Amino acid sequence: MTTREHEQAVIPNPQEFNPAWLDDDAEFDDDISQDWAPQTGAAQELPLFDQLLRLGGGQQVEERTIQVESPGWRAMPTFIPLESWQGQVLEVSGETFTARLNSETDLTAEDAEFEIEAVSSTDMELLEPGAVFYWNVGYRVDPGGRRARQSVVSFRRLPAYSQSVLDEIAREATAISADLEWLREDGS
Amino acid sequence: MSSYRIETEGISLVVAGAFSPASYTPGWFAAHKLLSAGDAEAADVKVVTNDVSQFQTDQLIVQVTSQQIEINTSQSPYEAARDLMLGALSLAGSPPLRALGFNLRRHYQVEDVEAWHRAGHAIVPQEFWNDLLEDPGMRRVQMQGKREDGLEGNINVQLEPSVKITNGIYVSVNSHFELNSEEPGSLDLAIELLETRFESELAEAMRLTDRLVEQIA
Numbered sequence: 577m578t579t580r581e582h583e584q585a586v587i588p589n590p591q592e593f594n595p596a597w598l599d600d601d602a603e604f605d606d607d608i609s610q611d612w613a614p615q616t617g618a619a620q621e622l623p624l625f626d627q628l629l630r631l632g633g634g635q636q637v638e639e640r641t642i643q644v645e646s647p648g649w650r651a652m653p654t655f656i657p658l659e660s661w662q663g664q665v666l667e668v669s670g671e672t673f674t675a676r677l678n679s680e681t682d683l684t685a686e687d688a689e690f691e692i693e694a695v696s697s698t699d700m701e702l703l704e705p706g707a708v709f710y711w712n713v714g715y716r717v718d719p720g721g722r723r724a725r726q727s728v729v730s731f732r733r734l735p736a737y738s739q740s741v742l743d744e745i746a747r748e749a750t751a752i753s754a755d756l757e758w759l760r761e762d763g764s
Numbered sequence: 765m766s767s768y769r770i771e772t773e774g775i776s777l778v779v780a781g782a783f784s785p786a787s788y789t790p791g792w793f794a795a796h797k798l799l800s801a802g803d804a805e806a807a808d809v810k811v812v813t814n815d816v817s818q819f820q821t822d823q824l825i826v827q828v829t830s831q832q833i834e835i836n837t838s839q840s841p842y843e844a845a846r847d848l849m850l851g852a853l854s855l856a857g858s859p860p861l862r863a864l865g866f867n868l869r870r871h872y873q874v875e876d877v878e879a880w881h882r883a884g885h886a887i888v889p890q891e892f893w894n895d896l897l898e899d900p901g902m903r904r905v906q907m908q909g910k911r912e913d914g915l916e917g918n919i920n921v922q923l924e925p926s927v928k929i930t931n932g933i934y935v936s937v938n939s940h941f942e943l944n945s946e947e948p949g950s951l952d953l954a955i956e957l958l959e960t961r962f963e964s965e966l967a968e969a970m971r972l973t974d975r976l977v978e979q980i981a
Contacts, residue, residue: 616865617938698800
């Protein structure tokens with residue numbers, strides 16, 4: 577399938593468009609060619625598959641953006657956050673766990689208790705003292721526009737360090753410790 | 765209802781550099797504990813080739829080409845996209861990186877069609893164009909500003925009619941950082957920015973879009 581064929585295949589019914597601050601009877605203009613986009617910017621809708629192959633280097637990346645979602649992507653709900661915390665698990669006990677919460681808005685810290693039922697099954701393997709998680713409260717808006725208040729607990733996933741990286745960290749820590757010891761003996 | 769309301773919101777992270785798309789599969793991310801096994805198994809894989817890899821989980825959309833990694837999400841927590849990018853970069857070896865972008869995109873709904881028209885005219889006054897075009901209408905405005913933190917890059921703001929929301933305004937903010945792939949340490953800088961600037965860059969982008977729409981809606 578050529579690039580042009582692919583683009584034409586996904587241009588939707590123009591009547592579904594509300595293209596601009598034009599009169600309501602304005603015709604749809606499909607000449608959206610060579611719209612400049614910032615080098616790391618995101619289009620209003622996710623770019624078509626074929627566009628990804630034409631992203632290049634240089635000062636600017638020109639990205640042809642057609643303002644529709646690729647029909648391949650599953651419509652996702654959106655979340656409009658109202659309040660966010662980052663937490664660290666202190667203790668897991670029975671059907672609850674306690675955590676130290678740090679607010680991302682007012683930088684305060686407090687301890688709180690959560691029900692383990694609030695943890696997704698996919699995150700249960702991560703629930704242990706010391707684990708970091710995010711707690712967000714806001715509105716979930718489904719693709720149909722329905723809103724519901726939602727509270728989400730999600731545990732942080734970062735790559736496990738390889739043994740070589742751990743060894744390097746240990747070497748650096750030893751070196752720093754030796755430097756600090758020298759400073760203490762020096763009385764500085 | 766106030767004069768405007770956020771109807772949908774999403775963020776994306778984009779890193780430009782040199783990558784091997786075929787490596788970035790749901791299984792690979794799960795093997796490194798960056799995705800749960802369940803999310804990886806349930807992922808909708810669009811394509812995995814040497815040129816491009818695309819897949820979607822319940823929470824994230826990942827797109828990788830030989831020149832960039834892009835991770836999108838519209839769901840809480842946004843930090844999951846950041847953490848996935850951190851993991852992908854940490855495990856990518858030492859690829860030369862050219863740029864990093866934090867992106868916020870929002871669809872606002874304004875009160876009515878008159879307010880929607882007023883918003884467009886506030887950004888691009890019709891009077892200037894009336895002598896040049898018949899029934900002029902604003903399709904898209906892109907503005908670029910300098911970074912205020914002394915780092916190389918810029919702030920890019922885009923505003924246009926929403927294609928999702930009736931009487932809607934789409935606003936996106938791209939906080940762009942140049943990483944200079946020819947200098948050693950571009951990977952370290954990218955990781956540092958992701959770890960230390962993610963929340964603040966998005967918070968600033970949210971404030972900017974709110975202020976913008978408040979002034980025109």
